[in-house]
Amino acid sequence: MDKITAIKGNVIPLKMNDVDTDLIIPAQYLTSVSTKGYGEHLFQRLKESDKQFVFNQTAYQGANILLTGNNFGCGSSREHAVWALREAGIQAIIGHSFADIFASNSAKNGLLLITLSEGLIADFFQQASSSQLVLYIDVVEKKIRLEGTHYDFDMDPFVQYCFTNGLDELDYLLSCKDDIGMFKQKQKSFLTLGEKP
Amino acid sequence: MSAKSIIDKIWQAHVVKQLQGHPAVFAIDFVLLHEVTSAQAFATLKERDIPLFSPETCLATIDHSIPTRKNRHEIFDLQAKNQVETLRQNTRLAGITFYDFESQHQGIVHVVGPEMGATQPGMTLVCGDSHTSTHGAFGALAFGIGTSVLTHVLATGCLLLQKPKTMKVHFKGRLSPGVYAKDAIMKLLATIGIGGATGHVIEYTGEIIRNMTMEERMTVCNMSIECGARAGLIAPDETTFNYLKNKPYAPVQDKWQNAVEHWKSLCSDDDCTYDRVIEIDVNNLVPMVSWGTNPGQTIGIDETVPKISQLPENEQSMARQALDYIQLKEAQPILGTPVEWAFIGSCTNGRIEDLRQAASILEGQQVHPQVTFYIVPGSEAVLAQAKKEGLDQIFEQAGADFRMPGCSMCLGMNDDKVPAGERCISSTNRNFVGRQGSGSFTHLASPATVAASAIAGKIVPPNEFIKGSQVHG
Ligand code: SF4
Numbered sequence: 053m054d055k056i057t058a059i060k061g062n063v064i065p066l067k068m069n070d071v072d073t074d075l076i077i078p079a080q081y082l083t084s085v086s087t088k089g090y091g092e093h094l095f096q097r098l099k100e101s102d103k104q105f106v107f108n109q110t111a112y113q114g115a116n117i118l119l120t121g122n123n124f125g126c127g128s129s130r131e132h133a134v135w136a137l138r139e140a141g142i143q144a145i146i147g148h149s150f151a152d153i154f155a156s157n158s159a160k161n162g163l164l165l166i167t168l169s170e171g172l173i174a175d176f177f178q179q180a181s182s183s184q185l186v187l188y189i190d191v192v193e194k195k196i197r198l199e200g201t202h203y204d205f206d207m208d209p210f211v212q213y214c215f216t217n218g219l220d221e222l223d224y225l226l227s228c229k230d231d232i233g234m235f236k237q238k239q240k241s242f243l244t245l246g247e248k249p
Numbered sequence: 250m251s252a253k254s255i256i257d258k259i260w261q262a263h264v265v266k267q268l269q270g271h272p273a274v275f276a277i278d279f280v281l282l283h284e285v286t287s288a289q290a291f292a293t294l295k296e297r298d299i300p301l302f303s304p305e306t307c308l309a310t311i312d313h314s315i316p317t318r319k320n321r322h323e324i325f326d327l328q329a330k331n332q333v334e335t336l337r338q339n340t341r342l343a344g345i346t347f348y349d350f351e352s353q354h355q356g357i358v359h360v361v362g363p364e365m366g367a368t369q370p371g372m373t374l375v376c377g378d379s380h381t382s383t384h385g386a387f388g389a390l391a392f393g394i395g396t397s398v399l400t401h402v403l404a405t406g407c408l409l410l411q412k413p414k415t416m417k418v419h420f421k422g423r424l425s426p427g428v429y430a431k432d433a434i435m436k437l438l439a440t441i442g443i444g445g446a447t448g449h450v451i452e453y454t455g456e457i458i459r460n461m462t463m464e465e466r467m468t469v470c471n472m473s474i475e476c477g478a479r480a481g482l483i484a485p486d487e488t489t490f491n492y493l494k495n496k497p498y499a500p501v502q503d504k505w506q507n508a509v510e511h512w513k514s515l516c517s518d519d520d521c522t523y524d525r526v527i528e529i530d531v532n533n534l535v536p537m538v539s540w541g542t543n544p545g546q547t548i549g550i551d552e553t554v555p556k557i558s559q560l561p562e563n564e565q566s567m568a569r570q571a572l573d574y575i576q577l578k579e580a581q582p583i584l585g586t587p588v589e590w591a592f593i594g595s596c597t598n599g600r601i602e603d604l605r606q607a608a609s610i611l612e613g614q615q616v617h618p619q620v621t622f623y624i625v626p627g628s629e630a631v632l633a634q635a636k637k638e639g640l641d642q643i644f645e646q647a648g649a650d651f652r653m654p655g656c657s658m659c660l661g662m663n664d665d666k667v668p669a670g671e672r673c674i675s676s677t678n679r680n681f682v683g684r685q686g687s688g689s690f691t692h693l694a695s696p697a698t699v700a701a702s703a704i705a706g707k708i709v710p711p712n713e714f715i716k717g718s719q720v721h722g
Contacts (some may be wrong), residue, residue, distance in 0.1 A: 069566070127379070131286070145678065226299070226405060228407070232274065241278065243367070244497070
């Protein structure tokens, strides 16, 4: 993973709650065996059914920070949703809350999730829908900066550690190999293995 | 020693190490694989030249994208065909047990694992699929993971995890005839909503849980994810042990006795605490049906679709969008809504008991001429058992289409789709926009309600079709 210490860019406002991963990337696009090729189908259904949908508007083209409401990423655990967002250029999502598996998948793919209060999100929505909203997200200081003011956000210390050090979780786990080996040897298992069913 | 819940006990027994401020290195005992979410994990391992940690504690099958017609070996969708072939190759190279079409064990991954006895109490189990929570029915800590984490587990037998919060859901009272495990879990979803248990692992308790069969417990745990829970589980008891005994992966002889003793010790201590406790009263519960486009948008079959103005403010816009999509009006009764499709299957309700339920209702009846009714067994084993009991005959005589095992119309990744603008009553777990096919409408319900509605051609409760006096736990 590349080091990510700061993200700067335009905000694209997606004023919805409970956006599920089926909506982010519909099931019919999941038949590939690679992690690539999903970006163009991001929010496909909404793009097709609604001309005014924010991802169809030229004003937001190239925006890399998504603004949304509650419980973003709920439903199916498909990591394709995160791959699709990343490939479409989204680097950070600001919302009021995120679904668990989605949040965990995001952290592993360099997609930054920021949780803010409902009030602040409402403010951002207002700004982003009336004019261009450009934010500077400082991952080291955990601050969102815009025009002389700033807002603090919380970040899991381990996720922050991984982002700012460009560290891969798999490397971390592999470095614990000896501990894991010892642990697994002592562990009780009641599986009947060997005579394969 | 302080009192602990089963969740805390399993957690503690699997923490390999944990540094201050970092997540725990958490040991995983068993991994289930299917064709849609595993290929990328194998590819990463190959790229980085990392060997598999423990192929013997993995089990793979095909379910999501395969056809369910009789000649299903012919996969016409090239991408789906490629996924199946890729899994075939990956498992062969890695030495992982793979249940292919010919194996007699193929099926939906969450139906197959328990059938083989691979899901055991106290175990930690993962799969690249959110309904892995199903396996919690055995007192296992089982949860869905994304493909990156699957890579971690395949490479190291571990993943990184923060300790989840604990929640007890206590069902109070008894179920009336015609009301089932599915209705009880849908009542929970209707009560706490789809984000109601986010970050928690749920332990289900109560008299109805203790009286449930393993199949019914799986239905309950399966839908834990629909209220945002990380996992859901039920403490093991004699029902669990009887189910597991003599299953292929189950311990034998001396090991069996030791295992049962150990499993008994896992149950929650009497005075243990949880981060949250809620009680759901199921006395007077009626069959439940979803009206909207998420599983929390659910009501009793005798109720009316909510009036938007009477919903909490933060739910109103979603509710309006849901009604626009699904073409129902606020305050209209859900009872009697015409359906063109009916579906029984999936890891929620595609097990032998569900098919028996459906057969008992369909026997001597005809599916309504306007309705196409797919019944899809959860696995080869379910299919074989259904045939042995003659259920296939009953389905065919009633005019239902009894198909080959797989996920089928649960997510419409293969050819089994509800056409746009048509309405389906379904025994599955998700009614999201387009889930069963682009532009289709889904109403979630119990298999009994699905079968009854298929006969009536509209949403009706199962009671008038239930023969004799069936009493359910
Ligand atoms: S049956 Fe449905 S919910 Fe279950 S694993 Fe298959 S697609 Fe997922």
